[in-house]
Amino acid sequence: MEEQWRGPLYPARLPSFHRVPAPAPLADRIRWFWIPEWDLAPGRTSRQEVLPFPALNFVIEPGGARLYGPATRRSFRDLTGTGWAFGLLLRPAAVPFLCADPGALRDIDIPLEVPALRTPVTDAMVSQAGDDGGARRAAAVAAASDWAETTLPKPSPEGMLANRFEELIEADPSLTRVDQAADLMGVSVRSLQRIARKHVGLPPLAMIRRYRLQEAAERLRTDPGLGIADVAAELGYADHAHLTDVFREVLGFTPSGYRREAASGELEERHG
Template identity: 30%
Template sequence: MPPVSGHPEAIVHPTPGAEAFQVERIAPRRELAEFVDYHWLVRWAVTEPHRQQVVPQPRVHIAAEDGQLLVHGVSRKPFYRTLTGSGHVLGAAFHPGGFRPFLGGSVGAISGTVQPGRTLLGDDDRPSAARILTGTDSAEMIDTFERYLLRTNPVPDPKSREVNALVTEAHNNHTIVRADQLATHAGYSLRTLQRLFTDYVGVGPKWVIQRFRILDVAGVAHSGDRVDWSELAYSLGFSDQAHLTRAFTHVVGTPPATYRRERAG
């Protein structure tokens, strides 16, 4: 399976993070590629607790942790995890519209929640989680995970593909800075697009667009290049530098200029 890139800019303060843990991202098998973007495997060994922040993205994750396969709905709140000792976590990052065929209902209903796979998917997740969390071979752990997912018999949904394409457009097209622009691109009314995103992604298009622009800012800060924050704010659709600063600080907890200096230091 070929490697995939994921969104490494979502890892806040990646340099100290890289000293504490390693992240491997692996493409799913062909039968799941319609739904799962990539698997991620995090391994760590630390002598002191390491608290890591990750910027939430518009996608559902399932992770093997605490003896279960836990479904993480899209969260608007900052995400933190404290690593102690040594261990590993294996997860699946779904395409933005890719979890709905598993859930069989609105993804918005699970936004902001963390629930066991057995609750949402109707199949006991604990035996698979136990094999994953006691495993050592990446391929065997992923095979166990994928067998669990395939037992739910997800059916491809053309609307999921459409939503994925729209989210990709919002990510790649920096001229799209408002939800009504994405609605026009899709040929929908804004209200219809909002309902579609809530149903398939779990959050509205405005949140999706703004989150990608925040990740763009993080990527620039991580690059180490000199930044004209006012120009960057304009290019990403913020009304001014102050607007960019407020939005970034709300998500990351630090103004972007300060964050870049901390990154450089």
């Protein structure tokens, strides 16, 4: 499945958007850097709706830097004018170095004063405005990588277990229960609950369900011929009704409504 578009609910509506994998030495602390840039006509608004990963994001914008906690619902932002953002999707192992209690940040964000990161990233993003964006993005990624390498310590063994849990639930769509993951990792369910709480701020079952729901949304959007009941069965939902209930609870609409809206947006993008 194409990782580039997992998370954004309506990729056709996105402005310029790039995900850059973290350099190999940082892959245990940062999953990727994500960089949206936009330049909208006066009076135009672009609503960006996202089903976030069960993770924390560190985001730099012209106005400052903020740490975004784990989200329990879809989120959205209305873009206007001209702007940019530079985000670091954190691996679970990195979270304790920036936040002692990620659960306290559920569905909220807080400012972080990190000039050693914010200043060089901002300088990179506002420089070389005449190019196609590649040079400034590369410079911003290099600056953020340098900061992370010198600031975020190497993960602890527990942090690496937290990373492994994230990797397991992403890679295996058939993994739908916490006890399955605990058995694969060789730890108790209680230990896995403690690890998830410390490193992500969500229960492990909530993390599993978020990945399954992201995948369900991706399949519904990209494969119009795939039945909703089939998606539900493949991803561990009891039936079509169960998947519909989860969609309504987390996203605020039904699977069929989402599929229609996503298809409409892609059609508009092709002919707009």
